């Protein structure tokens with residue numbers, strides 16, 4: 001999300017005469033786009049700001065702005081840091097050009113919006129862009145999971161006008177992009193109606209143009225995520241479509257059927273479970289049970305055979321017992337996730353958990369449980385990758401592999417990273433790769449003829 005937001009900021013600034021530079025040392029203004037989701041992320045930003053403060057001592061003309069979630073959370077506290085000149089929250093980026101150009105403008109804008117989606121801003125993706133782009137389809141979140149700071153720092157959920165999404169993706173395709181990832185904190189609750197963002201996106205129909213651009217062609221209002229997904233997939237069979245993130249309580253079969261009906265929608269779903277214990281899920285305010293989660297997994301297996309599934313897991317949430325932890329391990333075994341993002345719980349200020357629960361699982365226990373989760377997931381990921389050895393996958397070539405300049409890397413539709421000798425292939429092409437071996441993280445293979 002921050003990559004995508006930074007591209008919006010880069011557009012706003014480049015349209016106002018600023019130029020992006022490649023090296024920190026060349027910059028006259030530095031922006032740090034920040035994340036508050038874990039304590040560690042914030043600590044790293046503070047370390048960066050200390051570095052910028054030292055740079056400013058040698059070069060007093062240098063300016064620094066803090067953007068993103070930490071701006072909303074820490075406000076004046078950030079402004080008091082010797083490095084910081086501006087503090088700008090995720091819904092206030094339109095103020096940036098004015099703030100930079102004026103010595104009288106307030107140095108802080110952190111108000112959250114009920115309507116801002118930056119729908120009319122064409123993100124700046126640079127000159128040497130890649131072939132895969134993030135496209136934000138909604139902002140904020142209404143879910144209030146007990147451990148999560150997102151609703152407090154990114155505001156209420158709002159869906160972006162589908163016309164601007166389609167237009168942006170068409171532009172990306174004609175600019176050489178071959179893959180888009182539709183982004184939202186909870187894409188399953190995407191829901192756009194003609195009035196939902198009239199005030200924010202700046203769209204004003206031409207007076208002589210009698211077409212109602214805000215009524216979807218098929219007459220269906222509101223537009224749901226499944227409908228949006230189908231429209232995006234229908235833009236071109238040349239375009240691969242991914243999305244993230246799904247919420248298990250909101251992921252309905254219509255999305256699965258949309259995926260099944262379009263070969264160019266990648267067969268991978270990120271469905272964060274967080275815990276396998278009903279006690280923990282209730283305390284986390286996730287609003288589904290272990291049984292309901294497993295039912296959603298069964299629906300994915302039924303409607304989308306071969307679809308890979310990844311997840312998020314948190315170890316050591318408030319009052320988690322050994323039995324709760326064992327339930328997480330057993331759920332992982334049952335689902336056999338292909339990939340996962342795993343963390344130990346870190347309390348975030350002002351969240352439901354911080355206000356109502358004790359962070360009472362000792363640090364060493366959190367870490368030991370996390371290590372058990374990671375060890376299990378490594379075994380599951382390796383088994384999932386071994387099951388692909390001998391199979392042929394369509395892989396979108398994304399760039400040179402880190403292992404060797406003679407090799408490329410790309411991803412399968414099932415979201416697995418694959419490395420292979422370049423042969424005659426080019427970045428941006430889709431090639432067929434037979435998997436010959438693997439690690440838990442990567443498939444290794446060779447390009448084969450489509451019919452081999």
Ligand code: SF4
Pocket residue numbers: 141142143144145148149150151185186247
């Ligand atoms: S769904 Fe829950 S975890 Fe995800 S962003 Fe919203 S509140 Fe946070």
